[in-house]
Amino acid sequence: MATRDDSLFLRALSGETLAKPPIWLMRQAGRFLPEYREVRARAGGFLDLCYNPDFAAEVTLQPIRRFGFDAAILFSDILVIPHALGQKLWFATGEGPRLEPVADAKRLGEIHEEIDQDVLAPVYETVRRVKAALPAQTGFIGFCGAPWTVATYMVAGRGTPDQGPAKEFFARDPALFGEMIDRLVIGSAAYLNAQIEAGVDVVQIFDSWAGSLGESDFERWCIAPTRRIVDAVRARHPGVKIIGFPRGAGRLIPAYIAGTGVDAVGLETEIDRSFVREQIQSLVPVQGHLDPHVLRAGGPELEREVEAIRAAFGAGPFVFNLGHGILPDTPIAHVERLVAAVRA
Structure with a gap:
């Protein structure tokens, strides 16, 4: 495993303030790379790519070879957990993931514990x-x-604009929804522990739809389950850093940090930088939060944003990243310029 002394990324996550922040990008292995598109075409379906170690390892390594990022992120998908729980999963071309919806006790009973x-x-x-x-x-x-976030897909069978089906599920039957969450907590913790035992240095918990919850529901369905995962991982691997990404949580992030015990947090693009500096970065290292659209556009605005983000967060422990995943039509030259600017 990488050691703290070797890795700028691990040093930042350990709380060290660095003159030049480490950098990696969400979805850095993806469609903006021609070498990824070539492997994706050979793999066939998306799940065939995720579950083929030859292909998945290759696309995980591609952005490291091309850009020299300070961290690689495993190429997989968040929905492999419901798949491993017995829920049918497939990817519709041009439409994204599809699952057989779990919307009642009968369907939940068909899902493994x-x-x-x-x-x-x-x-x-x-x-x-x-x-x-x-x-x-x-x-x-x-x-x-x-x-x-995973439960929203399990209930609706697909992504939804407002996570309405999952909200209606827990409003109608919070105990049954809680059973689904329990299975996801147990399965996710086991999955992360197995990844660590296979060789990852750090784990990240993506809560892409955290911002859709009100404050009391955020505590119940975001903070509390994540805390259980963090505790289960720490019980077996106390030295491994855990990054939380409660996208859209905004001013609830300090409560998320306190409630979950994560070691660092990812920041969405929209969050106020002074709030981050004063209320979040004083608690844990932060990671983010360049707008992917600014990266795609490139030019002087990209240069200005990189400088502004480094100025905002450079006085504390910080990992440079995007506020969400890199867009598929982002020019490679813009990513190259980004890396050079961050490391200048």
Whole structure:
């Protein structure tokens, strides 16, 4: 595993303020890279790519070879957990993931109480292969989706604009919804622990729809389940750093940090920088938050934003990233310029 002394990324997550922040990008292995598109075409379906260690390891390593990022992130998907719980999962071309909806007690009864680790075995093999190929100084990030975010897909069978089906589910039957969350907590913790044992250095918990919850529901369905995952990971791997990304949580992030015990947080693009500096970065290292659209546009505005973000967060522990995933039509030259500007 990468050591703290080797890795700028791990040093930042350990609370060190660095003259030049480490950088990686969400969805850095993706469609903006021609080498990714070539492997994706050979793999066939998206799940075939996720579950083929040859292909998944290759696309995980591609952005490291091209850009020299300070961390690699495992190529997989947050919905492999419901898949390993027995929910049918497929990807519709041009439309994204689809699952058979779990909207009542009968359907939930068909979902396993624990994940089938055999389903996820190819993912762990991918981790081992990537770890063996990474430079010693490059951190390696594993991840899962947070229970609330994954549950929104499980209930609706697809992504929704307002997460309405999941909200109606927990309003109608909070105990039954809680059973689904329990299975996701147990499965996600087991999944992260297995990734760590296969070789990742850090894990990140993506709660992409955290911002759709009101304050009391945020505590119940975002903070409390994430805390249980953090505790389960720490019980087996106390030295591994855990990053939380409660996207859209904004001013609830300090409560999220206190309630979950994560070691660092990701920042969405829209969050106020002075609030981050005063109320968040004083608690934990932060990661983010360049607008992916600014990266796609490039030019002087990209240069200004990089300078402004570094000025805002450079006096504390900070990892440069985007506020969400890189857009598929982002020019490679803009990513190259971004890396150069961050490291200037």
